[in-house]
Amino acid sequence: MPPRTPGAELPEHPDWLWHSPEPKSSYDAVIVGGGGHGLATAYYLAKNHGITNIAVLERGWLAGGNMARNTTIIRSNYLWDESAGLYEHALKLWEGLADELDYPLLFSQRGVLNLAHSLQEVRDSVRRVNANRLNGVDAEWLDPDQVAEICPILNTSPDLRYPVLGATWQPRAGIAKHDHVAWGFARALDRMGVDLIQGCEVTGFERVGDRVVGVETTRGPIRTGKVALAAAGHTSVLADTLGLRLPIQSHPLQALVSELLEPVHPTVVMSNSVHVYVSQAHKGELVLGAGIDAHNSYSQRGAFHTIEREMTAAVELFPMFARAHVLRTWGGVVDVTPDASAIMGLTPFEGLYVNCGWGTGGFKSTPGVGWCYAHTIAHDEPHPLNAAFSLERFTTGALVDEHGAAGVAH
Amino acid sequence: MMLIPCPWCGPRNEIEFHYGGQAEVRYPVDPQAVSDEDWARFLFFRDNPKGMFTERWSHAAGCRRWFTVRRDTVTNEIHPDDGASNARTVTR
Ligand SMILES: Cc1cc2nc3c(=O)[nH]c(=O)nc-3n(C[C@H](O)[C@H](O)[C@H](O)COP(=O)(O)OP(=O)(O)OC[C@H]3O[C@@H](n4cnc5c(N)ncnc54)[C@H](O)[C@@H]3O)c2cc1C
Numbered sequence A: 001m002p003p004r005t006p007g008a009e010l011p012e013h014p015d016w017l018w019h020s021p022e023p024k025s026s027y028d029a030v031i032v033g034g035g036g037h038g039l040a041t042a043y044y045l046a047k048n049h050g051i052t053n054i055a056v057l058e059r060g061w062l063a064g065g066n067m068a069r070n071t072t073i074i075r076s077n078y079l080w081d082e083s084a085g086l087y088e089h090a091l092k093l094w095e096g097l098a099d100e101l102d103y104p105l106l107f108s109q110r111g112v113l114n115l116a117h118s119l120q121e122v123r124d125s126v127r128r129v130n131a132n133r134l135n136g137v138d139a140e141w142l143d144p145d146q147v148a149e150i151c152p153i154l155n156t157s158p159d160l161r162y163p164v165l166g167a168t169w170q171p172r173a174g175i176a177k178h179d180h181v182a183w184g185f186a187r188a189l190d191r192m193g194v195d196l197i198q199g200c201e202v203t204g205f206e207r208v209g210d211r212v213v214g215v216e217t218t219r220g221p222i223r224t225g226k227v228a229l230a231a232a233g234h235t236s237v238l239a240d241t242l243g244l245r246l247p248i249q250s251h252p253l254q255a256l257v258s259e260l261l262e263p264v265h266p267t268v269v270m271s272n273s274v275h276v277y278v279s280q281a282h283k284g285e286l287v288l289g290a291g292i293d294a295h296n297s298y299s300q301r302g303a304f305h306t307i308e309r310e311m312t313a314a315v316e317l318f319p320m321f322a323r324a325h326v327l328r329t330w331g332g333v334v335d336v337t338p339d340a341s342a343i344m345g346l347t348p349f350e351g352l353y354v355n356c357g358w359g360t361g362g363f364k365s366t367p368g369v370g371w372c373y374a375h376t377i378a379h380d381e382p383h384p385l386n387a388a389f390s391l392e393r394f395t396t397g398a399l400v401d402e403h404g405a406a407g408v409a410h
Numbered sequence B: 001m002m003l004i005p006c007p008w009c010g011p012r013n014e015i016e017f018h019y020g021g022q023a024e025v026r027y028p029v030d031p032q033a034v035s036d037e038d039w040a041r042f043l044f045f046r047d048n049p050k051g052m053f054t055e056r057w058s059h060a061a062g063c064r065r066w067f068t069v070r071r072d073t074v075t076n077e078i079h080p081d082d083g084a085s086n087a088r089t090v091t092r
């Protein structure tokens, strides 16, 4: 295969990449939610476990949820062993995914800088670099001059209110084109005979005692031995119909893009303290994100003051952005857990599997989720990489507390 | 922007407020008798409805008092009639 030039290849029109079959009355497994996680899970169920009689049920259009709304940052520089294990597994999969799916994902390993603005943050960051290295994750600690070398448009002047005191640097991190990722998986699934069914909302479950034996949908009941949730911000709504309580809260998370600009921004920059993250998309838009809105919401719309704060931070760090125009802003619904880590595993119901709580950071995990969740579903037992992310951890107290440790504040 | 009705100061821009999550979450009456399971419920599990939610806000940049409103989490419509008008100061 000739080497890919990012942006040079345009994919086929999504309408031609997969069929839209009528739902059958039963499947071996049903996946609720056609975002990146649902698609990747179906892919590895088929590929690694030979289960192809699967339906992915999506209430809207394929990958129109958070998958289409995120800022696409991919990295694996998490502090704790459990997180590093999962995200690094995902990053390794990303590195071969475009070739495997034979589809241009525009995966660009342009590196990620996580800035530190206080002495405490410097110490935490250096600790994280050391932890990353012990876990085989590429990481370096850079002083402000080295940061400026990698990202010359960043304001590293000591006169800032929150000056850049240094940064962690993960060269293998980067971005990918989210739509292409979904379409690449969808095309592969279609070829393996998996049914991708859009406009089909799961409204409830069929049960025999504590066993889930099917789902009720807006297009009729579907029987199956295995129901895997991959509904991101809407998991509580589904779990509520079973009386299953989950420790998640759904919040708006917003992002915005500028008009197309010449290439100015060579890497990804994230700041936890002043809270903004920025990269430049292949086409040229500056892609900016920040923190969640404080209140719970399913409105897919956040408050303007959240955007204002994000822009203030961005313009202080990147003075040249002051002249850029915002083209559009949008919001997603992200599900946040008390320890800021995901929940992936079994539930008290036989035949029901849960994957939720990825909050603001689940795009990067997409292939890793697919791999581990497929294993969990096929074997009725978590993969070693997702065993720590069980629902029980909130009772046992074995939390995977990545709050603050992850280099983002949420 | 949400216009949040502080029972004491009237409707104000949401930037003046701090969010407190679900209302009416009570500290266990007899903490010694609480099982691990119930501690987990108390600490980590909150309702997350798509629809009406009874929640706490603090008027952080104003009178600094806590109060309860009912808000639709889909439309952000706030119903001060149910709860918020019963102005009461709550210590935490
Ligand atoms: C603004 C923003 C920026 C982000 N930035 C990043 C980032 O830079 N890096 C990163 O790693 N992560 C990021 N994320 C987080 C990431 O997008 C999510 O964690 C991830 O997309 C969640 O998994 P998913 O792709 O399956 O979710 P989704 O794409 O939301 O998939 C869930 C699907 O389930 C469907 N669904 C829901 N209920 C039902 C039902 N009852 N029946 C059928 N279908 C249903 C939805 O329509 C949706 O398509 C960001 C998120 C947002 C909103």
Ligand SMILES: [Zn+2]
Pocket: B006, B007, B008, B009, B010, B059, B062, B063, B064, B065
């Ligand atoms: Zn007030």
